[in-house]
Amino acid sequence: MMFAPPDFFRRLPPCCRLPSLLLILLATFAVHNVAAGPPPLSDGHEAPPAVIERIDELRREIARHDDLYFRLAEPEITDAEYDALKAELRRLEAAWPDIVTDAPPVAEIGDDRTGFFPTHRHAAPMLSLDKVTTGAELAAFDRRVRRALGRDAVDYWVEPKFDGIAVSLTFEEGRFTRAATRGNGEEGDDITANVRALEVVPHKLRRGTADGRPVPVPDFIEIRGELFVSFKEFDHLNAARAAEGERPFANPRNLAAGTMKLRDPADVAVRRVELVCFGWGGFVPEAARPSDLQGFHEWLAAWGLPVVEAPEAVQGVEAAKAAIRRIGESREALPFPIDGAVVKVAAVEDADALGWSTSAPRWAIAWKFAPPRAATLLRGVTFQVGRTGAVTPVAELEPVAFEGATVSRASLHNADEIARLDLRIGDTVYVEKAGDIIPVIAGVDLTARPDGSEPFAFPEACPSCGYPLSRAPGHAVHYCENRQCPDRLARRIEHFASSGALSIRGIGPRTAEALVREAGVASVADLYRLDAEALVGVPGIGERTAADLLAAIDASRAARWDRVVYGLGLPGIGARRAQSLAAVAGDIDALLTVDAPLLTGAVDEGGAGFSAALARQLLDELERPETRRLLLTLKDAGVGAVAQPPRDGPLAGEVVVVTGRLAGWTRAEVLALLVNAGAEVRTRVTRETTLLVAGERPGSNLDRARSLGVPVIDGAELRRLLVAE
Ligand SMILES: [Zn+2]
Incomplete structure (x- = not known):
């Protein structure tokens, strides 16, 4: 639980302690779902193992996506898919409220802290807003507000919701002293140097006037805002990256978030990240606060800070809806990304009276726009077999221009997803991207369904090797359990060669498949047995490519040990756990003899800190004869002999x-x-x-x-x- 009012306020400096909750006002942005689950179904019975497993899986998956989104700014799925995962978890947790798994409960607010920057504790928490997407949900918010205030109509302040990275700017005696990310809501990364490099924050608040009267400069204030990147700058930087052969940023939000986490302010300074301010956190003295948001908006401008353009002060929920509609209509023409609108109770006194729930203010709500979508024809479904044997359906689409790219394939996730959508070949489907990388099928236009179409049947055998597919009870995913399955092997080799692992240039998806099918590569260790004779003649590989490939494979023997551990693709071992595992088992021999106490021991006592379930899974894998053979072959090939490279070695920097x-x-x-x-x-x-x-x-x-x-x-x-x- 990240937000515990009484304790939290005792930790504040005395000047900020005052009438506790009243101090906190506008803290916006990371938005979370308000999915209401069904009543508990558990009825005192124990949950079936499949349910426990699924909850565990969802918690891990959501934590992983939170990490990708908040900390690394590299999301793999769309907001809609993320919301679906969270809704499923909430549903299961509501039905089985007492389930404890090895995975930690999902945090209400994703944590964006990187571990690189110093930590800064916010004087007032920086929490999230509840989210609505329909008029009925907005009306329900308005009803709650009116009931609590005992009023027939409430004044609202409506403004666009910028899609960037939230920031808290501290000014003491009017001087800019600190910039911090949201972090976990209580503590964030101190990114002061990076924000200073942008030159978007004045060193000192200007002593300006509003309405002809001088605007007071508070003794202490945390100004809340958003750092964002315009579409123009996004296109400009991506074009430059493409020219350098670097991976482009997926969207302006990732670019803004990624930029603010750069370690060198000089790298930040060359990018044009912009700022907009709209709220406050800590405010001292409290008596000096403005009486409403209109007033605060004018103060921000008087202090010389960039403010939201064209916010609207409206009366009643119908007027708020109209204002949201106007923001939606203006969206296309805006030079920067917004993903919704924020509706706030305008009078500060009213906001104080409404207060906060455990994780969000009761005086504000975020309206999220539906993501852009395109309609096209579903021509077929193909199946991809992953590294773990998971079989993923892929929609083959009539190519359609969408969000500046041509989309011809979309991810379908699993059989349940196909069933949920009741997807049929020949259907007109809606593709969504929600500003992210991989397009997904968001829905079907049932009015356009051709006569006589049949529900889709998931295959019973692996499309790569013909092995019967299995599906654990309660799991959504089908698996090919054949470890020699060519597609699985190719994906393992691709993973082993990927940039986070041994970084072998030249082994992409196609080459990996060709190596398995044409060059007799049956494990990652076989890569080190390849020679020019075996390679030349494999489709797509000539003499020159073969020589480059062999040199790259050769050089990979010097890959750092933790990268080798990651490249092995052991169950449950992603890049970060690979570092923990590499730390407790320093080479291949140590990995072959690692035991449960070492894996489950606390990190500060020299253990890896893994859960018992993960340790068991890992030991099962390490005890398999094929795994042991593989590791010993890699050892003979000289792989995994390099520990952490020293920063001060005789050849450092060379x-x-x-x-x-x-x-x-x-x-x-x-x-x-x-x-x-x-x-x-x-x-x-x-x-x-x-x-x-x-x-x-x-x-x-x-x-x-x-x-x-x-x-x-x-x-x-x-x-x-x-x-x-
Ligand atoms: Zn297979």
Whole structure:
């Protein structure tokens, strides 16, 4: 529980303690669902294991997506899909209220703290708004407000809801002293240096006037606002990234959030992130607060801060709806992204009287716009087999122009999703993107359904290997349990080669499939047995590609151990857990002998801090003969010999390429030595290369190094360099 009023306010400095809740006002943005679950069905019976598992799965999945969204600013799913996961969890939790799983309960507010920045404690919490999407829900909000205030009609303040990253700006005696992210609502990342680099916040609040009267500057105020990126800047930066071969940002929100989490303010300064201010948190002295939001809006402008354009002061809920409609109509023409409107009770006195629920103010609500959608024809459904054997249906669509791209495929998730949508081939479907990466099918136009269409049947056998598909009771996903399934193997190899793992350039989805089907690669360890003969002739691989691929595979022997652990794709082990596992089992031998106490032990006592269930799952996998064989083969190939690279090694900062044969060393040994000495090892000489180590029979890298003026040393010199230190 992140918000516990009495304790929280005792921790505030005395100047802010005053009449507790009254101090907190406008804190906006991260929006959460107000899904009301059905009454408990449990009736004192124990929940079936499938339900417990599903709740556990949902909690983990939601936590993962929260992390991707809030902390990393790299969401994998749309807001609508996220809301669906959360609604399912709320439904199950309402039906079985007492279930405890290894996964922690889902936080009401996603935590955006990165661990890099210092932590800043907000003087007044920075919470979320409840969310509505229909007129009926808005009317219900209005009824609650009117009942609580004993009034027939209430004055509202309606403004657009910017789609960026929430920020809290502290001013003391009018001087800007701190900028912080929402964090978990109580504590956020201190991003003062990054915000200063943007030059969007004045060093000092201006002493201006509103309505002909001087505007007071409070002793202490937390001004709440949003940092955002315009569509123009978004397009501009993405074009620059594309030119550099970098992955583009998915949407302006991710760009804004990602930028504010950059570690070097100089990198922040070159991007045009803008600011808009609309609320306050802590305010001292309280008596100096404005009497309504109209007044505060004028104060913000008088202080020299950027404010929301064209907010509306309206009376009653019908007028608020009309104002929301106007904001919706203006949306297309706006140069920056908004994803809804915020309706706030205008009078501060009324807001004080309404107060807060445990997680959101009772005096404000967020109206979320329906995401943009496009209609097109469902031509067919194909199936993809993932690394774990999960079979995912993919909708094959009549290509349609949508949100600046052509969409011809969309994710369907699982059989339940197909059944829920009652999807049939030939249907006209709605595609949604909600500002995210992968389009999804949001609904079916039943009026356009052709006669005689049949409900869709999920296949019974794996589309890749023909193995019968299985589905655990209560689970939505079908699995191919065949570990030798070609598609599963290809996905494992792709994962092993991915940039977060061993980062082997040149192994994408197609190459991975070709390696499995045409080059006899049956495990990730087989990659290290490949030679030019086996590769040349595989579709898409010529001599040049084969040489590049072999060099990249070779260099991957020097990948850091935690990346190898992640690349293995062990059950439940994502990138972050891979670091914990790599820390308790420092090499392949240690991984082969790791035990439950080590896995479940507390982190500060040298354990990995895993749950008992995860440890069991992991040990089951590690005890499998195939897994043990795989690990031993990787060890023989010299993979996983490199621990954490030191920052101060003798070759720290050097970008090194090795070419030719070095007497007395195996290739894997050289690479491990280099990386352990702090060098970054690459396969080809470029302008960035700072050192070439050339042995016998060097390749074209030597010529390139000479023409670029890159220093060249031989094996003996390398030995001296490493041993001398
Ligand atoms: Zn299969």
